[in-house]
Amino acid sequence: xxxxxxxxxxxxxxxxxxxxxxxxxxxxxxxxxxxxxxxxxxxxxxxxxxxxxxxxxxxxxxxxxxxxxxxxxxxxxxxxxxxxxxxxxxxxxxxxxxxxxxxxxxxxxxxxxxxxxxxxxxxxxxxxxxxxxxxxxxxxxxxxxxxxxxxxxxxxxxxxxxxxxxxxxxxxxxxxxxxxxxxxxxxxxxxxxxxxxxxxxxxxxxxxxxxxxxxxxxxxxxxxxxxxxxxxxxxxxxxxxxxxxxxxxxxxxxxxxxxxxxxxxxxxxxxxxxxxxxxxxxxxxxxxxxxxxxxxxxxxxxxxxxxxxxxxxxxxxxxxxxxxxxxxxxxxxxxxxxxxxxxxxxxxxxxxxxxxxxxxxxxxxxxxxxxxxxxxxxxxxxxxxxxxxxxxxxxxxxxxxxxxxxxxxxxxxxxxxxxxxxxxxxxxx
Numbered sequence: 001x002x003x004x005x006x007x008x009x010x011x012x013x014x015x016x017x018x019x020x021x022x023x024x025x026x027x028x029x030x031x032x033x034x035x036x037x038x039x040x041x042x043x044x045x046x047x048x049x050x051x052x053x054x055x056x057x058x059x060x061x062x063x064x065x066x067x068x069x070x071x072x073x074x075x076x077x078x079x080x081x082x083x084x085x086x087x088x089x090x091x092x093x094x095x096x097x098x099x100x101x102x103x104x105x106x107x108x109x110x111x112x113x114x115x116x117x118x119x120x121x122x123x124x125x126x127x128x129x130x131x132x133x134x135x136x137x138x139x140x141x142x143x144x145x146x147x148x149x150x151x152x153x154x155x156x157x158x159x160x161x162x163x164x165x166x167x168x169x170x171x172x173x174x175x176x177x178x179x180x181x182x183x184x185x186x187x188x189x190x191x192x193x194x195x196x197x198x199x200x201x202x203x204x205x206x207x208x209x210x211x212x213x214x215x216x217x218x219x220x221x222x223x224x225x226x227x228x229x230x231x232x233x234x235x236x237x238x239x240x241x242x243x244x245x246x247x248x249x250x251x252x253x254x255x256x257x258x259x260x261x262x263x264x265x266x267x268x269x270x271x272x273x274x275x276x277x278x279x280x281x282x283x284x285x286x287x288x289x290x291x292x293x294x295x296x297x298x299x300x301x302x303x304x305x306x307x308x309x310x311x312x313x314x315x316x317x318x319x320x321x322x323x324x325x326x327x328x329x330x331x332x333x334x335x336x337x338x339x340x341x342x343x344x345x346x347x348x349x350x351x352x353x354x355x356x357x358x359x360x361x362x363x364x365x366x367x368x369x370x371x372x373x374x375x376x377x378x379x380x381x382x383x384x385x386x387x388x389x390x391x392x393x394x395x396x397x398x399x400x401x402x403x404x405x406x407x408x409x410x411x412x413x414x415x416x417x418x419x420x421x422x423x424x425x426x427x428x429x
Contacts, residue, residue: 026272026275026276028048028272029265029268029269029271029272031050031254031261031265031268031269032257032258032259032261032262032265033050033237033238033239033254033255033256033257033261033262033265034050034051034054034056034255034256034257035050035051035052035054035056035166035167035253035254035255035256036048036049036050036051036052036167036252036253036254036255036269037049037050037052037167037168037170037171037251037252037253038250038251038252038269038270038272038273039168039171039175039250039251039252039253040248040249040250040251040273040277040279040311041174041175041178041242041244041249041250041251042248042249042279042309042311043279043309043310043311043352043353044172044175045310045311045352046168047250047272047273047276047277047311048269048272048273049167049168050167051167052166052167052168053149053166053168054166055149055164055165055166056164056165056166056167056235056238056255056256057157057159057160057161057163057164057232057234057235057256058157058163058164058165058170058230058235058238058255059157059159059230059231059232059235059236059237059238060092060115060117060156060157060228060229060230060231060238061157061170061228061229061230061238061239061240061253061255062152062154062155062156062157062163062165062230063111063112063115063120063155063156063157063228063230064170064173064174064177064228064240065138065141065142065152065155065173066111066120066123066124066138066155066156067108067111067112067177067183068141068173068176068177068180068183069127069134069137069138069141070104070107070108070111070123070127071108071177071180071182071183072141073127074104074123074126074127075104076103076104076105076108076182077103077104077105078103078104078126079101079102079103080101080102080103080104080107080122080123080126081099081100081101082096082097082098082099082100082101082102082118082122083098083122083125084098085121085125085131086098086117086118086119086121086122086125087118089117089118089121089156089158090117090158091117091156091158091232092114092115092116092117093116093117093118093119094110094114094116094118094119094194094204094206095118095204096116096118096119096122097199097200099198099199100197100198100199100200101197101198101199102122102194102197104123104126106194106195107119107122107123108123108182108186109186109189109192109194109206110194110204110206111123112183112186112187112228113186113189113192113206113207113208113209114206114207114209115209115228115229115230117156117158120154120155120156121154121155121156123155124154124155131154131155134155135152135153135154135155138152138155139151139152142165142169142173145169145172145173145175145176146169146172147165147166147169147172147173148169149164149165149166149168149169150164150165150166150169151163151164151165152165157230157232157235158232159232159233159234159235165255166255167253167254167255168253170240170253170255171240171251171253174226174240174242174251174253175251177226178225178226178242178249178251183226184225184226187208187210187213187225187226187227187228188208188213188224188225188226189208190207190208190213190214190215191205191206191207191208192205192206192208193205193206194206209229210224210226210227210228210229210241211263212224212227212241212243212263212266212267213227219263219264219267221243221266221267221270223243223244223245223270224241224242224243225242225243225244225249226240226241226242227239227240227241227242227266228240228241229262235256236256236257236258237254237256237257237258237259237260237262238254238255238256238257238262239252239253239254239257239262239263239266240252240253240254241266241270243270245274246274247279248274248277248278248279250269250270250273250274252266252269252270252273254266275314276313276314277311277312277313277314278311278312278314279309279310279311280309280310280311280312281307281308281309282308282309282310282319282320282345282355283304283307283308283355284304284307285303285304285305285306285307286303286304287303287304288301288302288303288360289302289303289304289322289324289343289355289357290302290322290324292324292326292329292340292341292357294329294330294363295330300329300340300359300360300361300363301359301360301361302324302340302341302357302358302359302360303337303357303358303359303360304355304356304357304358305339305355305356305357305358306355306356308345308353308355310345310347310352310353312347318347318348319347320345320346320347320352321345321346321347322343322344322345322346322355323343323344323345323346324341324342324343324357325341325342325343325344326341327340327341329341329363330365331365332363332365333363333364333365334359334362334363335359335362336358336359336360336361336362337358337359338358338359339356339357339358340357340358340359341356341357342354342355342356342357343355343357
């Protein structure tokens with residue numbers, strides 16, 4: 001009996017040790033897509049990549065940019081009238097009619113849940129007037145977000161040889177889009193109905209094609225907050241998704257997937273990210289950061305003006321370093337809480353961001369001439385004018401006194417010389 005108990009204990013200890021070691025040594029999963037990125041959504045840190053700057057046609061994952069521009073340029077309750085072009089567009093659609101009136105909310109659900117190309121073009125024409133002008137807006141916004149290898153030609157992702165992007169650039173777009181709570185609400189809706197309109201008497205049901213948010217799906221992933229599929233014959237399969245766990249949010253992008261394994265692959269990517277990396281706080285808003293010397297004998301205490309997070313391997317003990325960028329503030333006035341300096345944050349010798357620094361005290365630079373130029377107080381002006389006038393009067397008085405003193409001294413010297421001369425003259429006689 002003792003032998004059996006001993007064996008069982010050894011077996012359990014060995015099993016627990018093995019499980020721990022396997023998890024600690026987790027390596028990136030094999031992903032079939034050609035272009036892949038796993039990004040931390042809060043910091044933008046790339047946790048895993050594969051050909052992340054190689055351009056591929058993105059198919060309907062393009063629609064996350066269309067959604068971003070829609071949320072930035074419209075209100076959900078705005079009413080949109082469908083033009084003549086959207087009903088005749090190719091590919092996936094919800095069969096809109098020319099002259100039909102729908103809300104932006106309806107069109108966004110059709111765009112993101114059903115991947116409707118007619119909804120994409122309707123929104124584009126509503127915002128910019130035409131497909132071409134909207135494409136210009138897409139590229140302008142992409143450049144602002146740091147996308148350097150992207151060129152959009154249309155709002156839907158219908159194949160065009162010039163319509164290209166990368167997994168890194170799409171991750172940057174989704175990172176910005178995730179800041180909009182309306183997007184998260186729409187992207188996690190399982191089913192939505194477009195109510196009857198002036199052109200349609202029937203309700204249109206929209207089922208969310210993202211299986212990661214469908215609880216009855218075998219691919220359901222707890223914490224998934226968004227996902228968008230894409231496919232054309234030339235573009236092959238693509239998928240972008242976002243998930244959160246324990247306060248950490250990850251973005252996964254898979255482009256040009258010939259095998260269509262993105263449902264399982266993205267789950268593997270998320271698991272890899274959550275199991276091996278964690279988001280840590282370097283500074284919280286209001287934390288003391290150090291001091292800055294204004295001038296000899298005067299130091300200003302500094303505070304972190306914002307929260308700063310960084311992503312690290314769970315087994316790493318390294319911490320970031322702060323390099324304050326010096327600046328002459330001796331002739332500047334500022335208030336407590338006002339941003340006055342910046343600091344570069346370095347982690348493992350690499351710059352991972354910039355932290356704004358605020359003053360912990362009020363500081364006023366006193367300059368009489370500057371005060372004279374900037375003040376609107378007549379009393380202060382009068383006082384300063386009187387001080388200046390008194391100064392000049394005193395100066396003139398001193399100069400006059402000095403002149404009279406010199407004259408008296410000269411007269412005295414002349415009298416002495418005259419007396420000496422007269423004395424000699426009398427003696428010679």
